[in-house]
Amino acid sequence: MSSDDTEHGAFRLAAILGVSLVVLVFAVAAATAIGDYRIGLGTVFLSVTNELGLTQADIAPIEQSVVWNLRLSRALVAALAGAGLALCGAILQALLRNALAEPFVLGVSAGASTGAVCVIVLGIGAGSLSLSLGAFAGAFGAFALVALLSNGATSGPNHTILAGVAASQLFNALTSYIVTTSGNAQQARDVMFWLLGSFGGVRWPDFQLLLLVVLVCHAVCIWMGRALDAFTFGDEDAAALGVPVGRIRLILFGVTALLTATIVSMVGAIGFVGLVVPHAARYVVGPLHLRLLPACAVIGAVFMVVADIVSRVIADQQTVPIGVVTALVGVPFFAIILYRARPQL
């Protein structure tokens, strides 16, 4: 029996999952140890086991608190955000049949920023709405507009992308308008900083919410992974292979919108991860989605945790916006893949 390429791909997936998970554990540990206030890896380990009730080591309460309440939750949220964005990118690249598709192509981040400035600058909700809720509402509003403009995304990939571009422009313009007419420089700076992404304020409740959303969305995507493969030669071809195209597309667009909106409302619009990680993962495990999606999740998680570490150590006494780092770290890495995967003419 000849199943050469299949076993090859399965082996590569197992290898990448294994390696990435080990690296992820170390990256999270490093992210927890590194910071303005350095904590040894041993202390990190004991702090975690203390909190889990496994040990009762004697550790300074301040260190224990920094490890558990600030850094570990932050590192884990970073991992989940990376996994989620990479997953969304892979799904959208398949559904839109476009290598440039990424989580924000359907206007979600632009909508989130408008929602956020409505709360921060205009004070909509009079303090009862948090920035996150405003951003989430804005993100879903943008998605609804795109769904409306593209007939529930049934009008073909390019039409859907154009609807996304239109929505992005509209919401970005609204955001700029609100920020520039508000006349408050500090608020404008806050919004800018939030837009570029930051893991600064995240805590355990954020982690729990994001974990739930990422797990559910990932499960739905895996369930539909084989159907996604059938989109390789277009929508009609997928239908001819027995895939309920309209239903699959609507569900998966909805899943990516939910996941992206949750992430953006929590940590801002972190670019590049959702575009590049799927390409990197495809390079390693091939284009079939049952392998590609898990690979995207682990690679995205590692990438984001590492980027978060870099963002905290690259400049003295300052945290660089994570979106700046993902691009700075990601582009050279991506350049290598582009170079190695160039068509052999």
Next chain:
Amino acid sequence: MKVVAENLVWGVRNKTIVSDVSLNVAQGETLGLIGPNGSGKSSLLRLLSGLKRPGSGRVEIDGSDIAGIPRKALSRQVAFVQQSAATDTNVTVRDVVRLGRTPHRSALAGWSEADETAVATALERVDMTSRKAQAWQTLSGGERQRVHIARALAQDPQVMFLDEPTNHLDIHHQIEILRMVRDLDLTSIIALHDLNLAAMFCDRIVVLQEGAVRATGTPDVVLTQSLLRDVFRVAADVSPSSDAGRPHIRFKVT
């Protein structure tokens, strides 16, 4: 399996594209669908295979109305080969043929012995076994078409629809592909542009004009000088060939 269409009507906005088409295809028959550009060949093919829903009328495959068959179950009986399929994804020949097993697999089911056999047989049938690990992007037009027919075969269908499968192929590959399809133990319905190829390989021919059936029958009955003039607007000599019932058409410059 038998394919029966009754009074199919389909259109977009105010334009009727398929108007009141009825036809009957017997088990194992190779039916050619010919007609000028815009006569509704592609649309009719999509209505018959269930990719489009008719405005009115019905299609029956083996006695049951396809409107009542779920998409996935229908794809286990019916395969559709679109003309010049394209992708940017870096898939191998084998990946593409494996896609044909999609309607037979549940969401997370593993790769079964039956799947493997179907794929291997299909690749063998189109003579692409030795190329299975090759990247689809690197294939020529004829090879791509063969791979897509292999994918359709891997679906293990009883009826196969092909939309101008010989487009962009050289004459050798045109003949090779049509011979392959004719020799398959399937009911097949093929939209074709080349009238001589239709005459050579189809058991029966349906001529479409402006969305309606203009003529139906064996090639020698359908392909007459007057029909070619009226429907295709060409002058031609139609002469019997060495193959009985299969006329040869020679076009004339007028």
